Amino acid sequence: MPDLSVDKGKLQLKNPIMTASGTYGYNLEYEDFTDLTKIGAIVTKAITLEPRDGNRGQRIIETECGMINSIGLENVGIERFLREKLPVLNNRGISFAVNIAGASIDEYALLAKKCESAGIKMIELNVSCPNVQHGCLEFGVDENILEALVKTVREVFTGCLIIKLTPNVTSIEKLGLACRNAGADAVSAINTIKGTGIKLSFENGKFKKEQVTGGYSGRGIKPAALGAVLRLKKVLDIPIIGMGGIYSLNDVFEFFASGAEAVQIGTANFTHPDIAGKIVSELDSFMNNNGFKTLDELKGALRNE
Amino acid sequence: MKEFKAKIKYNKKAGKDLYIMDLETPGGVFSKPGQFISILIPDKTLRRPLSILGNTGDGLQLLYKVRGEGTKYLSNLKSGDFINFTGIFGNTFAPGEKNLLIGAGVGLAPVYYLKKELEKKGVTSKLIAGFKTKDEIPEDLITDIDLISTDDGSFGEKGSIAEFTERCIKENTPDTICICGPVIVMKLVSETAAKYNINCQVSMESMMGCSIGACRGCVIKINDNGIIRNAAVCKEGTIFDGNKVFFGGCEHA
Numbered sequence: 001m002p003d004l005s006v007d008k009g010k011l012q013l014k015n016p017i018m019t020a021s022g023t024y025g026y027n028l029e030y031e032d033f034t035d036l037t038k039i040g041a042i043v044t045k046a047i048t049l050e051p052r053d054g055n056r057g058q059r060i061i062e063t064e065c066g067m068i069n070s071i072g073l074e075n076v077g078i079e080r081f082l083r084e085k086l087p088v089l090n091n092r093g094i095s096f097a098v099n100i101a102g103a104s105i106d107e108y109a110l111l112a113k114k115c116e117s118a119g120i121k122m123i124e125l126n127v128s129c130p131n132v133q134h135g136c137l138e139f140g141v142d143e144n145i146l147e148a149l150v151k152t153v154r155e156v157f158t159g160c161l162i163i164k165l166t167p168n169v170t171s172i173e174k175l176g177l178a179c180r181n182a183g184a185d186a187v188s189a190i191n192t193i194k195g196t197g198i199k200l201s202f203e204n205g206k207f208k209k210e211q212v213t214g215g216y217s218g219r220g221i222k223p224a225a226l227g228a229v230l231r232l233k234k235v236l237d238i239p240i241i242g243m244g245g246i247y248s249l250n251d252v253f254e255f256f257a258s259g260a261e262a263v264q265i266g267t268a269n270f271t272h273p274d275i276a277g278k279i280v281s282e283l284d285s286f287m288n289n290n291g292f293k294t295l296d297e298l299k300g301a302l303r304n305e
Numbered sequence: 306m307k308e309f310k311a312k313i314k315y316n317k318k319a320g321k322d323l324y325i326m327d328l329e330t331p332g333g334v335f336s337k338p339g340q341f342i343s344i345l346i347p348d349k350t351l352r353r354p355l356s357i358l359g360n361t362g363d364g365l366q367l368l369y370k371v372r373g374e375g376t377k378y379l380s381n382l383k384s385g386d387f388i389n390f391t392g393i394f395g396n397t398f399a400p401g402e403k404n405l406l407i408g409a410g411v412g413l414a415p416v417y418y419l420k421k422e423l424e425k426k427g428v429t430s431k432l433i434a435g436f437k438t439k440d441e442i443p444e445d446l447i448t449d450i451d452l453i454s455t456d457d458g459s460f461g462e463k464g465s466i467a468e469f470t471e472r473c474i475k476e477n478t479p480d481t482i483c484i485c486g487p488v489i490v491m492k493l494v495s496e497t498a499a500k501y502n503i504n505c506q507v508s509m510e511s512m513m514g515c516s517i518g519a520c521r522g523c524v525i526k527i528n529d530n531g532i533i534r535n536a537a538v539c540k541e542g543t544i545f546d547g548n549k550v551f552f553g554g555c556e557h558a
């Protein structure tokens with residue numbers, strides 16, 4: 001039996017296969033398709049202080065190699081999450097991280113505090129949200145603001161603190177370093193890439209247009225995601241969780257080869273709702289059949305160490 | 306909910322760009338009228354949702370129109386080929402004692418299924434259906450439809466099916482209307498139903514990501530006893546009380 005566990009500081013996972021925020025619901029949504037207790041950790045949908053309705057209008061559209069979403073952080077809010085969703089995760093023995101999103105540093109701190117009090121062991125900060133106090137620029141695009149944010153959250157949260165980086169920046173390295181300097185335990189990358197999907201049809205002499213502007217995810221973003229992980233790996237000594245367009249064990253290996261210690265599967269869950277559990281099994285068989293006893297051995301081989 | 310591998314028994318042309326597919330799922334599958342499945346299309350990110358037209362006991366039937374690459378792919382499949390689908394998703398209609406069932410275009414599928422189920426139970430129902438033109442009428446199903454209208458008058462009555470609703474209400478005095486079709490048609494029929502104080506259930510469509518209530522990509526706005534809130538079409542729907550839905554001229558919230 002190979003050892004699939006990830007043991008990198010506070011990042012402690014039974015295996016490196018996680019599911020990405022916003023694609024996996026809060027807890028049991030996928031239980032009919034896959035054994036949730038087998039997954040390294042599911043990351044919840046982004047949770048905010050107050051419940052949010054999200055965006056109006058069409059929210060998703062398919063593109064050639066993925067999709068665009070503009071959900072707008074619709075969620076039940078932290079109180080209802082803690083009351084209704086958290087006990088289910090705990091009772092079922094599902095490993096998870098809570099993804100949180102705020103409109104100010106204070107909001108993030110309050111959310112993190114509530115998670116700490118509720119005994120939550122792992123949170124992921126979604127920093128691709130507009131900072132209402134500072135001109136609505138996203139927290140994740142300015143290294144000084146990001147560092148201040150992570151420092152504040154670090155003071156109130158003792159568990160594993162993951163910062164989810166946005167790819168919509170010039171130098172993702174600087175932002176990764178800001179997180180590390182402020183005491184983050186890990187970074188995850190990448191969140192969606194800004195983009196627009198348009199679908200035209202021509203019927204009865206008229207064009208019909210569907211258009212959604214938001215975040216691009218899925219197969220098409222894998223090269224951008226691998227590039228981000230490689231660049232982060234060059235400068236960081238904290239673990240990197242890679243994601244973006246993962247559809248197979250081979251994709252997972254590409255992320256390991258680029259320096260990721262764990263990965264998250266997002267959009268692929270929509271295409272193949274059983275994919276997370278399946279990749280865990282495939283990883284286990286691969287290591288078993290090829291004599292890799294630990295993940296570090298496998299990663300070492302992939303990185304030519 | 307499950308992932309199924311189904312063998313195609315037949316996939317036959319039923320009209321212009323229109324097909325009926327008969328699927329064999331080992332051991333059969335339990336479904337109710339109004340429910341849908343989501344079909345995997347090679348190399349596509351999103352599955353394609355299709356309503357169930359009928360349950361044969363050892364599988365399901367679908368009625369679909371070729372619109373883009375996904376449905377084009379389906380239309381090229383042959384008997385003996387396999388497809389992967391997930392399901393069974395969504396809620397079902399809550400028919401009354403005297404039902405008026407309305408289908409517009411391929412929206413016929415779920416109400417046709419409902420009609421067959423009601424027949425089995427001996428519940429009274431009348432099925433009316435509207436199409437743009439004669440070519441769009443699925444030939445195999447014509448004999449089960451009580452009234453057909455076409456926009457151009459090439460078959461049956463001339464006009465939109467919404468226009469015939471009032472007449473059917475007067476003739477048949479239904480206590481419940483179940484409808485599936487374009488938003489504009491469902492909106493008009495809901496308004497007519499409200500005028501006559503008839504319960505009207507509409508089957509909504511929306512772009513779907515996960516089909517299982519996880520992504521919130523498919524939500525519409527509903528008025529839930531005075532509280533305006535989001536409802537996931539894939540999970541809470543696809544069938545809603547016509548009085549509660551904000552049609553708003555578009556299919557989305």
Ligand SMILES: Cc1cc2nc3c(=O)[nH]c(=O)nc-3n(C[C@H](O)[C@H](O)[C@H](O)COP(=O)(O)OP(=O)(O)OC[C@H]3O[C@@H](n4cnc5c(N)ncnc54)[C@H](O)[C@@H]3O)c2cc1C
Pocket residue numbers: 199210341351352353354355356357368369370371372373374375376377411412414415509510511512513514543
């Ligand atoms: C609950 C539900 C039941 C449906 N039942 C039927 C049916 O019984 N028969 C039938 O012919 N059609 C049905 N449709 C519509 C059908 O899903 C689309 O026609 C089909 O997905 C088109 O795919 P395509 O690749 O051929 O075309 P594309 O070119 O990819 O898309 C054409 C249009 O189809 C719609 N569409 C595409 N992908 C999706 C998706 N993932 N979710 C929702 N809509 C999508 C969009 O409006 C898009 O603009 C149903 C839709 C829903 C939501």
Ligand SMILES: Cc1cc2nc3c(=O)[nH]c(=O)nc-3n(C[C@H](O)[C@H](O)[C@H](O)COP(=O)(O)O)c2cc1C
Pocket residue numbers: 020021022023045046069071073099125126164190191192216217218219221243244245246264265266267268514520522
């Ligand atoms: C529908 C949808 C909703 C998402 N919602 C969130 C979210 O609430 N918080 C977050 O941090 N990331 C969110 N993401 C981003 C994903 O977690 C992930 O970073 C991104 O989709 C890239 O991975 P993928 O290509 O495997 O999907 C969302 C993605 C999708 C497709």
Ligand code: FES
Pocket residue numbers: 512513514515516517518519520521522523524537538539540
């Ligand atoms: S399609 Fe994902 S919630 Fe309905």
